[in-house]
Amino acid sequence: MAWRNLWRNRRRTFLTASALSFGFVAAVLMMGFMNGMMEEMVSNGTEVVTGQIQIHAEAYRPERSIHDTMGGREGLDVGALVAAAEAQNGVAGVAPRLYGGGLVSSGDETVGAVLMGVDPEREPRVSRFASVFVEGGMPGPGEVAVGAALADKIGIAVGDEAVLVAPAADGSTGNDLFGVSGIYRLDLGGFDDSYALLELGTLQDFLAMDRGRIHEVAISVDRVRDADPVAERVAVAVAGLSPDLATEPWSVFLGQLYFVVSLASAMNSVVAFMIFGMAIFGVANTMLLATFERRREFAVARALGTSGVALGRIVVYEGLLLGVVALAAGAALAFPLLAHIRANPIDLSAFVGTYSFMGSAIRPQLTVEYSFQEPLVSAVALLGTGIVSALLPAWRAARLPPADVLADR
């Protein structure tokens, strides 16, 4: 009966359902865009340098002392550590790293820099350094690669030599000449003007450290959103290699970024609430009108013995069915649209250029990311809208006085 009532005024039902469908599409798209932007931020924030998971010695952060290498001053079996992490499901790449602080000089110019020891073979699977060289390439033994801003500051180019000076782990001061293998440009402030990359073994020798001593293992994952469970698996897998290892996903070591993403996720619920909150008033108004037109029928049904609750239930079912119809139409529209935009992101370069936010480069395009959750939240909100919109009309239908209505009073 509720279903038939729904189609008594097809035009009105079509318009009301269309409004709800549009709300569903808008909510799913808004959430998709928001998720796409957050995914882009997280991807860029973690793919450029940090990776999505990092392993350190527990004591390493936040001071980042040169002595707090994994496995203590004895170090550990780096090959075994990398292999254990790499064997975990969801891991895309693993790269060991060593850090030191020092000076980079050429001629009369000197700047302070972070010296970063990397495995040139493994690093490209975790960070973007290897793909952003404007000149030359990753450093080999006895070489250094520097950011474009740093190179400008001290006036060096590929093929030149730079002097590196740094306090070593044994208390001595390392001091040596390195050939410049390449100049990169990440377009992320700190990395371009104050980082110098060296081959891992070269930096270990320079800082008087054994081959088993590293500060960090950076890990990239197949899907950014799976970083937490993958980190848990990696932590279990590497726990036996040293008792002092701390394995953390990006949500821990990039806490601010995680906060922003969490905030955006909460915003999704607010967006859905606002969209469907507005829809409730429109749909309730339409349903009030529809039930007012049928008040004589309700009075007859009451006269025939239908209880007020049963009558109200029919009206609520109508609201629910309206929601189901709108959901079907909305889903039929929303999912192909999401798939299309995901495959063909909307180019906004005419309006805005690439920008950097919280250490993450954001491209000027709108793309969508979605999971099971957003359409589900929107669907529940839509059906809830249908039901809530029907509550007042249902209450009125349940309470109307049959004799007065039948007498047109």
Next chain:
Amino acid sequence: MNEHAVRTEDLWKIYPQEPRPVEAVRGVDLVVAPGEFVVMAGPSGSGKTTVLNLLGGLTRPSRGKVWIEGREISALPDKALAQVRLSRIGFVFQSYNLLPVLTALENAEFTLLLQGVPVTERRRRVRRLFREIGLEGLEDRRPPRLSGGEQQRVAVARAVLGEPALVLADEPTANLDSATADALLDVMEQLNRDNGTTFVFSTHDPRVMERASRLVRLVDGRVAEETVSGDAG
């Protein structure tokens, strides 16, 4: 069986209205025996429809009491009153009041559906009654595709199929031509005779009055006269 199908005692209905309240029903005492075919007649505004609404529990008396089969219904809560209407009272309205989204068959079986009668039993009872009252073949038509007489017969079927103790009919022939009205009254008389269903009509149609076993005349909300027909059952 109860001694009375319907009994009222000092029944009043007063509508609050400015500048002064309207006394639509004023102290009506009425007793209807099971199986009677009672007609309430009177001019417009005499209170016929209001009395019917009070008997059917569609509105509550301002004063006085109503019993249906010995059970006082005037003070029942809404839910219990709805249950009484569903199980013991059938209604026939002047303007048919069929539900337009339902077919003739579905309209007729509406009370049976509410009573929880299984679908096969509902359909069997509807089809049998439709055969008896000349509605066979019209089961799947919706109200707009039925004539006035057909619609009112469906309404009568709806009123009696739940096997109520009492059928209240408010001006059931008012919108029908003579032949159709006679045919409809034949149907109701037949149901009264064959099933012992009690009918209480409100009307100013002489054709209905002629068939009454008892005629109750209302004037200004009071019973002015009661006449028992010579061939009353």
